[in-house]
Amino acid sequence: MSSKILVALRIAAPPETVFDAFTDDIALWWRPNSLFSFTPRSPGVMAFEDGRLVERLPTGKVFEVGRVRAWERGARLVFGWRQAAFTPEMDTEVEVRFEAVEEGTRVTVEHRGWDSVPAPHVARHGFPDHLFLQRHGEWWRTLLAGLAGRANSIQLGTAGERDA
Amino acid sequence: MSEQRTGLVSAVSYRDPKAAIAFLEKAFGFELTFLIEDAEGNLAHSQMSYAGSTIMIGNEWSENHASPASLAGKTTQTVHIYIPGDVDAHCARAKAAGAEILMEPANQFYGSRTYRCRDPELHIWTVSADVETVSFAEMEARSGLKIAVGAE
Numbered sequence: 101m102s103s104k105i106l107v108a109l110r111i112a113a114p115p116e117t118v119f120d121a122f123t124d125d126i127a128l129w130w131r132p133n134s135l136f137s138f139t140p141r142s143p144g145v146m147a148f149e150d151g152r153l154v155e156r157l158p159t160g161k162v163f164e165v166g167r168v169r170a171w172e173r174g175a176r177l178v179f180g181w182r183q184a185a186f187t188p189e190m191d192t193e194v195e196v197r198f199e200a201v202e203e204g205t206r207v208t209v210e211h212r213g214w215d216s217v218p219a220p221h222v223a224r225h226g227f228p229d230h231l232f233l234q235r236h237g238e239w240w241r242t243l244l245a246g247l248a249g250r251a252n253s254i255q256l257g258t259a260g261e262r263d264a
Numbered sequence: 265m266s267e268q269r270t271g272l273v274s275a276v277s278y279r280d281p282k283a284a285i286a287f288l289e290k291a292f293g294f295e296l297t298f299l300i301e302d303a304e305g306n307l308a309h310s311q312m313s314y315a316g317s318t319i320m321i322g323n324e325w326s327e328n329h330a331s332p333a334s335l336a337g338k339t340t341q342t343v344h345i346y347i348p349g350d351v352d353a354h355c356a357r358a359k360a361a362g363a364e365i366l367m368e369p370a371n372q373f374y375g376s377r378t379y380r381c382r383d384p385e386l387h388i389w390t391v392s393a394d395v396e397t398v399s400f401a402e403m404e405a406r407s408g409l410k411i412a413v414g415a416e
Contacts, residue, residue, distance in 0.1 A: 106299035206295070215303035230308045233300040241298070 101193055103229070104212035105237040109244045111205050113255040115198040116174040118205045121251040122196060123148045123177065129246035133239045135225060139163050139184040153179045166193075174198055181211065183223050190216045207247065209240050274343050275320035277329045278385050281307045284321050287383055288312060291361035292345060292354075292391075294319070319343065332386035342388040351377040351393050358391070373406040374398055 111118050121129065132143030144157040146165075153165040166180025177196040192213035199206045214233060217223055224232045278284040288294040289312075297318070298311040310321045324330050332339040347354055351369045359365055363381040366388065371377050378392035400411050 102301065102305050103303040104299075104301045106296065106301075108295065108297050110295075229302055230300065233302075234309065237298060237300055 101213035101215070103215035103233065104210055105214075105233050105240060106208065106210050107237055107240040107244055108206060108208040109241075109248060110201060110203060111207055111248045111251050113204050113251040114174075115200050115205045117254055117258075118207055118247070118251045119174045119177065119198050121254055122198075122207075122247055125250050125254075126153075129243070129250040131239075131242050131246050133242075136223075136236060136239060137183070138165055153181075169193070170195075185222050186217065190221070192216065205251075207244060209244065211236070211240065273318050273320060274341070275322055276343065276387060277322055277324050277331050278387075279324060279331045279333050280385070281310065281321050281323050284383070284385065285310060285312065287361060287363075288321070291358040291363050291383070292389070293357075314345065315348075333384075337386045339386065339388055342390055344390045344392065347391060347393050349393060351379060351391060354391055355379045355381070358389075363389075371395060374403050 113121075126146045126148060130146045134143075137143065138155050139157065141157045141159055141161070142155060142163075144155040144163070147154055147156060148168065151168045151171075153168065155163045155165060157163060163184060164182075166182055168177070168179045170176055170178035175198055177198075179194055181192045181194050182190070192211060195210045195212070197208045197210075199208070214229075214236075219229060220226075227235065276284075285296055285299075285307075289296065292314065294312040294314045296310065297313045298309070300308040300310070302308050307321075307323060312319050312321060322329070324334065355365060355369050358381050362384055365379060365381050367378070367380040369377055369379040372392070375394055375396045375398040376392040377395045378390060380388060380390045382388050398406075400413060403409070404411055
């Protein structure tokens with residue numbers, strides 16, 4: 101799979117905490133982007149459930165973004181990523197790596213396979229390839245900043261409990 | 265970009281930016297924070313971070329952008345890295361990663377310990393750490409230079 105975006109960030113919390121925040125609390129840190137909606141009825145509420153990443157839409161319907169392809173707590177998470185407008189042969193994949201570093205965790209998101217979505221497709225909004233990937237990558241940066249905020253508050257909460 | 269950005273960032277051109285990223289990680293401990301790769305696997309854009317600073321690593325993307333490797337080693341800009349710690353250890357690590365040491369670590373009259381090296385595509389990097397506090401009068405005495413600070 102090629103045509104990829106990579107975004108990485110250091111977060112001051114252990115890999116397990118960041119992994120749990122990513123998966124269990126995705127509804128709390130996700131920031132929808134109207135340019136990259138999963139469906140015309142989005143945004144809804146994101147959740148990992150039954151081995152899938154889904155968006156629970158305001159209509160009550162559940163849209164499957166992708167199936168979880170790897171779930172290694174504190175280390176690695178891989179899931180599929182499709183928009184409703186994708187045709188069956190279009191498929192992108194997100195791999196999230198959680199690496200222990202001195203101050204906590206280095207989280208790396210690799211979103212690949214955009215070459216399966218042709219340039220004229222509606223999902224790309226007519227952007228040239230580089231610009232599309234750049235904009236999408238900036239959204240991932242915003243998302244990771246949200247994740248960091250969530251992981252930090254869990255970490256602070258845990259520290260508070262230990263002190264009590 | 266969602267966050268407010270103010271300041272200076274260098275964008276450095278390489279013939280093989282992916283190899284450059286690997287070198288900069290290994291030699292200097294820079295961390296890749298952003299990368300975009302096209303359908304052919306070519307790097308379109310990337311950013312690395314060190315101690316809160318950002319540097320962009322790119323290819324020779326226009327006829328006016330070239331790596332020193334394409335210019336017989338000439339370069340018109342160099343990047344300086346300020347580190348908190350051991351300059352000699354930093355130099356040893358860079359050398360082990362394949363850097364060519366142009367100037368071994370040495371104390372400077374202005375209070376820094378500094379070394380200079382060249383990466384595999386001949387970009388020059390200067391690395392230094394403060395090792396003593398030197399007054400301007402002492403700098404002038406040591407160097408014979410006239411030092412003007414904050415001159416209009």
